[in-house]
Amino acid sequence: MTESESAGPDYDVVIGGAGLAGCAAAILLARRGARVALLERRSDPGAYKVLCTHSLTANAYPVLDELGLVPALEKAGAVRSHARWYTRWGWIEPRPAPGGPELPYAYNVRRSTLDPLIRSRAAETPGVDLLPGHQVTGLVREAGRTLGVRASTPEGEREIRARLVVGADGKDSAVAKFAEVPTRRYENTRFxxxxxxxxxxxxxxxxxxxxxxxxxxxxxxxxxxxxxxxxxxxxxxxxxxxxxxxxxxxxxxxxxxxxxxxxxxxxxxxxxxxVDYPLHSRRPTAPGVALIGDAALTGDPLWGVGCGWALESAQWLAESVAPAATGRGDLDRSLTAYARRHRRRLSGHQYLAADFAKARRFNPVERLVFSAAARDESVARHMHLFASRLIGPLRFLNPLVLAKATVVNLRHRKAAEPPAR
The missing domain is CATH 3.30.70 (Alpha-Beta Plaits)
Incomplete structure (x- = not known):
């Protein structure tokens, strides 16, 4: 055993990218006992992502709540993410059921507000070292396994070793590139x-x-x-x-x-x-590496799901790997569990998004459900759950829902028929 190996890694986890996904992962891993290096290539603590929908779908709310960000977002004036959707059949306007609970929501908030807020929370979290001006330039690899990163810093090149390297560095992820994780690309025929x-x-x-x-x-x-x-x-x-x-x-x-x-x-x-924004999917793990947020999966911006999935994937990773990342479990097995969860939760959504990115008209099933949602409040509420990414495609298009939509549309058609003479 070499002297560096006997001393152990510098950190349990090193994260490339201090945006939403990276900061959330750093906070959640550190709270579970991990020592985290959070690298951010930009030196400005107020830096933020400019090109974004600036919206968090309701699936993000539990993560925001766990992070303790909900009161701060409310104080900052974030707007609860309720919405209505125009279709050729009219407006779909989800409303709570009579006497029922409020519809699930998260927030619309500008990244110029959100990014510095979550980054400051990460910097304040015990166990997290926020390292601005640090850009990943390579990986430390031995026998096909990643053991850390190389980074350019204001003081020069630096090597940081860790049990786990996390790529939270966006759709053009340097971590994914250096780990040689292949990218699957889907054409987006909208600009x-x-x-x-x-x-x-x-x-x-x-x-x-x-x-x-x-x-x-x-x-x-x-x-x-x-x-x-x-x-x-x-x-x-x-x-x-x-x-x-x-x-x-x-x-x-x-x-x-x-x-x-x-x-x-x-x-x-x-x-x-x-002008050109294809959808990307990558296998979210490699030996010693995990990808979260856009580094693992980049959705179509028209759905506004990227921020929510960034936060969710950070939470899934922390829940899956924290014990192993701190030396109390099998890291490879934990990464397999994370990859399985990521694939199960998001692959169906990405399949539908990639198909809709062909800039086509609604297909027959979409016509059935969207038209019924414009005519029936219960179908509209069901569609809200899907648009909020609280349910997946199989539940969204299950046989009972399709039967309900068929009945709604048949009743509408019958009501619209002129009376018999």
């Missing part, structure tokens, strides 16, 4: 542009999504009176958009059913966008 507006009223003060088949748009009210407004058209429209970005963006919004009054609002950001 997207978004901008932030102040004083842009939305009906009931909640989020709006427009399913225009195949074009899409959404508006999410955020903290400090700012609304994120995004358009996601078919790529066939991209050449015209590029000729006059601002004019095309505003014209698209003005043409929306019940369009928000964009001309009377103040635009407080540039119009930024993604």
């Amino acid at each position: 997207g542009y978004l901008a932030h507006f102040r004083d842009l009223p939305l009906r009931d003060g909640i989020g709006h999504t427009w399913f225009l088949e195949p074009d899409m748009a959404y508006a999410f009210p955020n903290d400090d009176g700012v609304t994120v407004l995004a358009v996601l058209p078919d790529k066939k429209r991209l050449p015209a958009f590029r000729e006059d970005l601002e004019g095309s963006f505003l014209a698209f919004v003005r043409a929306l059913p019940e369009a928000p009054p964009v001309d009377s609002a103040e635009r407080v950001s540039k119009i930024i966008g993604l």
Whole structure:
């Protein structure tokens, strides 16, 4: 045994990336006894992700609660993530059942508010060393297993050893690249542009999504009176958009059913966008490595699920590997459990998202369920659970729901028939 091996690793876990996923994982692992190095390539403690839907779906609420962030988000003015969706059959407007509980929610909150908040919580957590200005430049590997990272720092190159290396460094993950984890890519045939507006009223003060088949748009009210407004058209429209970005963006919004009054609002950001944003999936583990957030799976931005899945995957990892990461269990077995849970919870969602990213019209099953949800409150509530990622595709499209949707639509059709003479 070498001197470095006998001394043990520098940390139990080293995490590349101090965004949502990385900070959440650091906090949750440290609370379970792990010594965590949290590396962030940017030196600014207020750094944040700019290109984002700025929305947390309701599946994220339990993680936010465990992290202790809910009171701080409420204080910061985060807006509860209730929404309504436009379809050709009318608006789907989920509401609580009479006498029932409030619908599940999380928050719409700008990353300029959220990222520094969760990063400061991570830095304050005993057992977490936040290391700004540290960028992963390679992995320490022996016999096919990862034992740490190499990083560039303000003081020069550094090697940090750990039992587990976590890639929380986004869709272009350097950790995944250095670990040679293959990437599966799904084409996205929509492009997207978004901008932030102040004083842009939305009906009931909640989020709006427009399913225009195949074009899409959404508006999410955020903290400090700012609304994120995004358009996601078919790529066939991209050449015209590029000729006059601002004019095309505003014209698209003005043409929306019940369009928000964009001309009377103040635009407080540039119009930024993604011309090409494919969906990515990676195996979430390798020997000595785990991937979380966008590093493991990058969804279609039109669904606004990335932030929620970043937090959930961090929680799943901490629950699966914490004992082994601290030397009290089999790490490989724990990583297998995490990978199985990640795949079981997200692969079905990603399959449907990749199919819908082909910029197609609704298929027959979607037409059945969406039309029924626009006509029946119980189906609308069920759809809300799926849109919030609280249930998976199999439960969303189970035979009882499809039968219910069929009955709703048959009743609607019968009611719409002219009376017999």
